Amino acid sequence: MPMEKNFNIRGMTCASCSRAVERAVEKLEGIEEVSVNLATEKMEVKYNENYISYEEIIEAVSKAGYKASIEENNRDIIIPIQGMT
Numbered sequence: 001m002p003m004e005k006n007f008n009i010r011g012m013t014c015a016s017c018s019r020a021v022e023r024a025v026e027k028l029e030g031i032e033e034v035s036v037n038l039a040t041e042k043m044e045v046k047y048n049e050n051y052i053s054y055e056e057i058i059e060a061v062s063k064a065g066y067k068a069s070i071e072e073n074n075r076d077i078i079i080p081i082q083g084m085t
Contacts, residue, residue: 002032002033002046002047002048003046003047003048003049004044004045004046005044005045005047005054005057005070005071006042006043006044006045006070006071007042007043007044007045007054007057007058007061007068007069007070007071008041008042008043008068008069008070008071009021009036009041009042009043009061009066009067009068010041010066010067010068010069011065011066011067012036012038012041012066014038015038017038017066018036018037018038019036020064020065020066021036021043021061021064021066021068022034022035022036022043023064024060024061024063024064025043025045025057025060025061028047028052028056028057028060029051029052030047030048030049030050030051030052031045031046031047031052031057032046032047032048033045033046034046042071043061043068045057054070058070
């Protein structure tokens with residue numbers, strides 16, 4: 001069963017950047033699926049952890065010239081703001 005992790009990606013400025021990150025990760029052994037969203041600076045990866053670790057995925061992104069980190073499970077918080085004009 002494939003493992004699925006979400007990563008935060010920093011340093012992307014255009015569609016070519018997001019494609020470069022995808023290519024860097026796709027070529028790794030054990031990667032089943034990778035999707036990078038430039039607008040949200042997120043990458044979703046499905047991989048076989050018997051062949052590759054998430055640290056190796058982060059290293060591949062780094063070698064491509066970008067920064068990757070594991071996305072933390074954060075909750076959405078709504079903060080009402082008043083008095084802005």
